[in-house]
Amino acid sequence: MTDSTLIHATEQISRAQQQLPVIKAFFDQPTYTVTYVVHDKKTKCAAIIDSVFDFDPASGRTSFDSADEVIAYVKEQDLTVQWLLETHAHADHLSAAPYLQEKLGGKIAIGEHIVTVQDVFGKLFNAGTDFQRDGSDFDRLFADGDTFKIGDLDVTVMHVPGHTPADIAYVIGDAVFVGDTMFMPDYGTARADFPGGDARKLYQSMRRLLSLPDTTRLFMCHDYLPAGRTEYVWETTVAEQRKNNIHAHDGVTEDEFVKMRTERDKTLDMPRLILPSVQVNMRAGHLPPEEDNGVRYLKVPLNGV
Template structure:
């Protein structure tokens, strides 16, 4: 099947028919960065993937912590899971990835979208990373292209390229569950910003429309939640049907021009994420901190009057 979205839809149908096990998902929410990290596993084989993990970072002190990641480790070990994949939906600008540390604890191949090389090229220049910083994605074990297939145990999975927030955003459809990163938020909150380098509101609209062509019953697991006005709890799971019919920014009937104008105007009012400087520097390296300097200390650069 040549169309990756049709292939993903067929995969979701197979789950409904009992031909593929229904993946089990456990979410860990980091309230400091409003990030939802997911552990998805095959209930038959106990094979698993960890998606969009968080390494805590205190900007004032420059200290890191593995508290949240340790909760994931504890869960994986308590459930007897075998981690096959550490997946990143994109190079996050609001939190550091804990994937390398989780690899040390639990194993698993580190994967991200192949367009990460564009992000590395842009931000390698922004941070003057030098010639030692490879801009070919070699910091990752697998670079996913649109339509690439893989498995988690006996569960089929497919990667969908969904650029717009950044050039490298990927959604991973695992069984009947889609992990869509920073494209859509909960229906009452809307959509992700598109004003970072390489972002594009029209491209984001087309990526979202592509996702919304999946079956209504598809389970969606989001990367962030910020509590919409009037809602007093965090939420990170919804469905394609709920988004298609009720997303306040991009529900059925919203045209591309209308969305692009709204998104561009809204983005112009937003400040940069608090942790964008450390996050991008680390995440473009596959979640690894910059190499120690001659005194044995690692440093985060802060470019002045650049972004």
């Protein structure tokens, strides 16, 4: 079976030397998350990928310090934000997309399989009939193979399930923003034990991404510090991942990966912010509605996860 999306993305990358994206990364150490501002040098049009809304779970306090850094950069560079892109409904940080949209404009977008995530977690959090489970909180839902523009930059969407059912990667020029499919080569790959996760699908998604040209730049959504490394990094290449990824380098079979990933996931604690994050991110970054006392609440389902 021909993978037309992969072919299209490969062709796009081969053409991209004439339109390389300008990429600025913002690292949020409390959540180990990397937010990217990607823009077209010619038109000054931009996209913001995987933004962070600051949340202190101990106090319930929120702030926009991380998002304000992004806003300052966008204004300093005189950019026009067209898109606020999410690679998936994150379980480790809250999205600042609605705040950025209010300040900078742009359409909030995610993969079309977010509706599966909304259905699962809408039930878990007893979100009620007011919570729409049809993706309508987002301005655009992308399918595998969809294309769009950031100014004159070509973008191709790749559906890369496994970590969650809804993960997508964005191929922008010669760069790919891979979300939580994989991490830096010395850290390996993402977990696959969340509801709807699937280690076998994750392997297949990674091999699909690693079928892109060797020189393709890959940008991670997170970085952690494995033993022996003292600096956070988040950019690598297809060739480097294929050679050195400790979980999924060339030669690791699908069955070997599934066994490793399944056994490893059993030892992992849940992410610190999973319960608040999912409640917000399934709503495209919007907080749950105010209750009759004017206060918003995030729920903790006892023994529910």
